[in-house]
Amino acid sequence: MTSFKVTVPASSANLGPGFDALGLALGLHDVVEVQVIEAGLKVEVFDAGAGGVEDVPTDETHLVVRAIRHTCERLGVRVPGLHLRCFNKIPHARGLGSSAAAVVSGVAAGYALADREPDAEAVQLAAEFEGHADNAAASLLGGLVIAWCEDGRFSAERLTVHPSIRPVVAVPGVKSSTAATRGLLPPQVPHPDAAFSAGRAALAVHALTCDPAVLLPATADRLHQHYRASAYPATARLVRELRDAGVAATVSGAGPTVLALTTDGIIPGSVGVEGFVVSELPVDPVGVQVTPR
Missing domain, CATH: 3.30.70.890 (GHMP kinase, C-terminal domain)
Structure with a gap:
């Protein structure tokens, strides 16, 4: 895929006693529009999740860009250039997984650029950025997730939430x-x-x-x-x-x-x-x- 949209949900981690283990995907979404271009990098930020756009980098240090680069490297994909348009609705630094959502959107974009569906390795790629997988796995898989790490490898299982909650x-x-x-x-x-x-x-x-x-x-x-x-x-x-x-x-x-x-x-x-x-x-x-x- 050379032109696509990534929609990623917010998340709430811990849920009380499930410290670094439980996560819940929530219906508040960031959207990243991705287009492959001939060369270079262009990042546009139209909202910053209740924060000022001036605080969000628009170069290679942007979290979505870093996650795309990391994923493409792991999947063996070479991209000539990228144009990203970021529409962020998840509040930054409020405990709703904004950074995890950015990472997950980058990982999903990397998989799309490789013409692949996210797999179990996608959890590992996303969790590597933050050192734990609860928020990232929730944004990646949806629903309720149970996440764990063993010998440096992150994993997660998705469960269906009771419909009355x-x-x-x-x-x-x-x-x-x-x-x-x-x-x-x-x-x-x-x-x-x-x-x-x-x-x-x-x-x-x-x-x-x-x-x-x-x-x-x-x-x-x-x-x-x-x-x-x-x-x-x-x-x-x-x-x-x-x-x-x-x-x-x-x-x-x-x-x-x-x-x-x-x-x-x-x-x-x-x-x-x-x-x-x-x-x-x-x-x-x-x-x-x-x-x-």
């Missing part, structure tokens, strides 16, 4: 750095906390696929959220208030967005959401898509 996100105006919030995590956690989270992560898979009635206990976490709370007090407060109101709320990825896993798409009126933009986002069941232009 209606995710709601509350996105604040402030940004967060995954690297900074990850630095707040301790090198060791108490054994009871690890055991608690292992059980709840298993329950989360059951709740998300079979029995949404147990979503509230299934999304309880002791591994990471309370350690990071100081980085985004408004987020921590909103998660706490939602859970007190019976809503299965978590920090989305590294934050500061809040993810509420509901079955009615409603945030209780008693919960204060000042400073957040609240919207219902459906689960994206298919992941990244490549279509001709």
Whole structure:
């Protein structure tokens, strides 16, 4: 393919106890239009996911470009030149997988340029950029994913989300750095906390696929959220208030967005959401898509 469009969904990682293991694809999409040209590189950015376009590079350092180059090299593809038009709707640095989506769009574009469908190696290629596969696998495969790494090899399995689950996100105006919030995590956690989270992560898979009635206990976490709370007090407060109101709320990825896993798409009126933009986002069941232009 020499002229095509890549549509890639946002994602929410961790989902409470599934730290670096669980991811959920959401119906908010970035679109990258790709065209092969005779020579050179041209990158146009028309939106920057609630950020200024001036902060997004338009040269070889652009994340989509880097992912395309990396994938083409691995697949043995030579491209004379590229023209990219990027339409970004996923908020940057908010915990909705914007960087993973950019990487996945680049990987999918590389496969399209090679006239190949993404395969298991695509998960590896995408996850290499961030060191874990939860967001990337969700954007690549859609639905609910379970991701893991063994001996440096990333893998993921996709599961179908229960049809009654209606995710709601509350996105604040402030940004967060995954690297900074990850630095707040301790090198060791108490054994009871690890055991608690292992059980709840298993329950989360059951709740998300079979029995949404147990979503509230299934999304309880002791591994990471309370350690990071100081980085985004408004987020921590909103998660706490939602859970007190019976809503299965978590920090989305590294934050500061809040993810509420509901079955009615409603945030209780008693919960204060000042400073957040609240919207219902459906689960994206298919992941990244490549279509001709």
